Amino acid sequence: MNAYLLIISTHAPYHSSAAIDALEAALAASNVGLDTRLLFQSDGVYQLLGLQQAETIGHRSIYKKLSALPLFDIEHIYVDGPSIDARSLQLSQGAIPWLELNKNEILSLIKNAQNILVF
């Protein structure tokens, strides 16, 4: 397996800078040629809700920004399945091509990463 950077995004989208910091770190890493993978875990899964109307609080939709990740060569996007279940969310694939992982798959993803950044 190729060496890759794993970025784990664990915060809801708008009321702290953590979600956007994770996204910007992923874009920056990809921009310098690193194989970058993104995992949404814990409250980070809220970023994948497709009906966000962020303009009501003066933000731009992070969902729309995440939709552009494949254009920046970030094509490995994962979601922690237990985090979705714990929040009783109904997430659909929509515009972001993510893959749901179980606990063991996430452990493997983390174990095989060269570096990990958690936001």
Place this chain on the structure above:
Amino acid sequence: MLLQVLSNNALSLQPYIEDPDITIVLLQDGVYLLPELIQQIPANRLFVLESDWLASGLAQINLHELKVNLISAEQWVNMAAEHFNILTLQS
């Protein structure tokens, strides 16, 4: 008492939600607690700031059906002015 909840840490609410006189306003990340709180608290004591609710992406949940009150920022300020005392949970 008016309890303003800005965090989705459910544990931080537990000491307060059994008070039958409490009114709860969910703001910012606090709106993510609504699906859980609606199971525990009568809907007429729950208020959600509409702008934060719409931004959250949870708007597929029909609040009208649940009889939860969506409020504007102006209504929230009025509630804060009308209540004594006010407790704000941010984490």
